[in-house]
Amino acid sequence: MYIGNEMAPASPDTEDSRRNYTFAQSMEAVDRNAAIDPCSAQWILIWMYGSYVDEIPTNSQRRNIDVFYKTMIDMCNNGRQCFETFTSSFPPQTESRRALLGWIQMAENSCRIKNGLPSKIFNYRELMKRWRYPDGYL
Template identity: 35%
Template sequence: MLMSFLQSQPLMRPQVAEGGATNSGTSLSRDSAAEPSVTNWSSFTSAFSVFAQKILPTNLPGSAPDSGPAESHTFVNSLQRQAAENIKRFQRQGLRDFASAPVRAEESPEVEVEPNDYNNCTNQPNTVCGAQWLLLWTTAAYAPEQPTDEERKALRTFFTEFQDQCRDRSYAKTLETFGAPECSSRRQLMMWLCVGQNKFRNFTVPCRYQSLLDRWRHRDGYL
């Protein structure tokens, strides 16, 4: 459900240079940004499919240990529905805000700041950007503590190909500045997200692994 919704949206993708770094482009005016190019979703969709089938925990509350795929991935489906609903709910308001924003000169280095959705202390976002980061955080929190080579590759592709929907380009800037995450461990991935979010969303969340894990993995009751 999430994939079909996202694939229907024309989104902007960060330009990844050789070696994992990304090339930061010139700031776009409102008119030029209104028509972003449609990107190739094949690798992103494939990575999410692998992630959903092989990486998220299968023995979830309410499911027997030997339950079939449909039951074992109830949480994955719930995540997709929640993310899609959040994005749909905020998209119209976001587009209205975007349409009314003042036009910036293309050569201007300034970038419009995404409204802070108070996601410093809550897991309930109220903007498209917050819904996007909620999905990123939950994905990282439920990644294996020590991924196998196959899982690491799937996670790295997922986070590298993820389409940034934030007007402030906070996730794209994280990739551009810090490069793609190594995904060598759950801890490394969550620290990478925390540092990037604090820097480019002006958050002040302490980057303490156990605190982040308690917030994004344990607060919802799934262990």
């Protein structure tokens, strides 16, 4: 990688960068907004995208939301590809932001249960506080 005209040193291959996290560790990281591996990064993206969907998406937006979630590559090798399995059995609920966030919570709970973790209760208000930055944007 070049910085200016000089070659930057390659980042060392640290033990932490090669670490294999469990699904439980990935989900704990999501709760802290820490993308420690591809699985935690995937779930952060899933939640953030869903929280910024319009309250009532247009038909075009609904199609785009559907494509986004159905074509996302499941990066949770430690979670047995449960998001991909869930999505193929239960298509995204795109009629409203509330319905979509409920669907995401069901997907996460399905993955949590398959991996021996307790499920979480769906609370729309709390999820919006958690995932959507309170700046009035959108």
